[in-house]
Amino acid sequence: MPRPASRAVPFVVVIPAKDEAARIAATIRGVRRIRGVGEIVVVDDGSSDSTARVAAGAGAEVVRHARNHGKADALMSGLGRMAGLQRVGRVHPGAAVLFVDADLEGSAQEVGALVGPVLAGAADLTIATLPPQRTAGGGRGLVVGLARRGIEELTGWSPVQPLSGMRCLSPAALAAATPFARGWGVEVGMTVDVLRAGLTVQEVPCDLHHRVTGRDWRAQLHRAAQYRDVALALAVRRLHGLRHRPTST
Numbered sequence: 001m002p003r004p005a006s007r008a009v010p011f012v013v014v015i016p017a018k019d020e021a022a023r024i025a026a027t028i029r030g031v032r033r034i035r036g037v038g039e040i041v042v043v044d045d046g047s048s049d050s051t052a053r054v055a056a057g058a059g060a061e062v063v064r065h066a067r068n069h070g071k072a073d074a075l076m077s078g079l080g081r082m083a084g085l086q087r088v089g090r091v092h093p094g095a096a097v098l099f100v101d102a103d104l105e106g107s108a109q110e111v112g113a114l115v116g117p118v119l120a121g122a123a124d125l126t127i128a129t130l131p132p133q134r135t136a137g138g139g140r141g142l143v144v145g146l147a148r149r150g151i152e153e154l155t156g157w158s159p160v161q162p163l164s165g166m167r168c169l170s171p172a173a174l175a176a177a178t179p180f181a182r183g184w185g186v187e188v189g190m191t192v193d194v195l196r197a198g199l200t201v202q203e204v205p206c207d208l209h210h211r212v213t214g215r216d217w218r219a220q221l222h223r224a225a226q227y228r229d230v231a232l233a234l235a236v237r238r239l240h241g242l243r244h245r246p247t248s249t
């Protein structure tokens with residue numbers, strides 16, 4: 001039976017997860033400590049480990065991809081489940097969504113700082129910025145630089161951490177940002193689309209700690225995929241901007 005609408009929650013947590021069995025339970029416990037949290041949806045994006053079983057055991061709603069589709073599709077599947085929960089009255093029809101990576105463990109609680117400005121109507125999209133991490137990363141800033149310069153070129157706004165995936169979106173921001181750019185282009189595409197819709201974006205410092213990408217060949221392959229997806233998301237939006245440019249007389 002659907003729960004009464006008065007108990008419907010004002011925001012839903014969506015956690016995309018690929019092979020996160022070692023971290024997902026701690027991350028779910030972390031977000032459960034956020035004030036006002038209701039439904040927590042974990043999307044197991046074709047994991048080869050026990051991510052789905054562990055997440056279900058920790059009390060999350062679990063959506064499973066039979067094979068790996070990439071982060072953007074995992075987030076879209078989470079939104080699909082959120083719509084289902086709205087239809088049965090378990091989630092408020094005008095609920096916000098909070099995207100949280102699966103590898104934050106206990107620090108995930110700090111993502112709660114993103115919710116207030118969106119529920120209060122002060123921002124449509126809030127994005128977490130992270131402090132220096134305990135382990136040094138192995139990147140040279142190529143992907144981050146591409147993303148930051150691209151967003152600035154297309155919108156005039158220069159984000160501190162353009163790739164950060166911890167984000168809270170109002171219903172208006174969700175409408176402007178979906179369907180998402182594919183794979184690792186999701187954050188850059190979302191930021192550009194929300195700003196171009198005339199909505200407000202705000203970066204919020206959060207004391208978050210995650211698994212940093214290292215220096216081995218797998219890490220460099222990961223960065224190459226990030227670079228490709230960010231470049232594609234920007235190229236599509238550049239074209240869109242050209243097509244919709246007002247013609248001068």
Ligand SMILES: O=c1ccn([C@@H]2O[C@H](COP(=O)(O)OP(=O)(O)O[C@H]3O[C@H](CO)[C@@H](O)[C@H](O)[C@H]3O)[C@@H](O)[C@H]2O)c(=O)[nH]1
Pocket residue numbers: 015016017018019020045068069070071074100101102103163164165166184185187210211212213222226
């Ligand atoms: O095919 C995949 C790969 C990853 N994930 C999940 O997506 C999240 C982010 O993945 P991760 O490997 O931790 O990404 P990072 O290398 O840390 O990437 C950074 O940059 C990405 C954009 O390139 C953002 O999405 C991330 O939030 C940001 O932390 C995690 O929960 C993963 O389990 C999927 O759902 N499907």
Ligand SMILES: O=C(O)[C@H](O)COP(=O)(O)O
Pocket residue numbers: 137138139140141142143144145213222223226
């Ligand atoms: O390690 C990182 O911060 C990301 O994979 C991005 O890589 P980058 O340092 O090349 O921007």
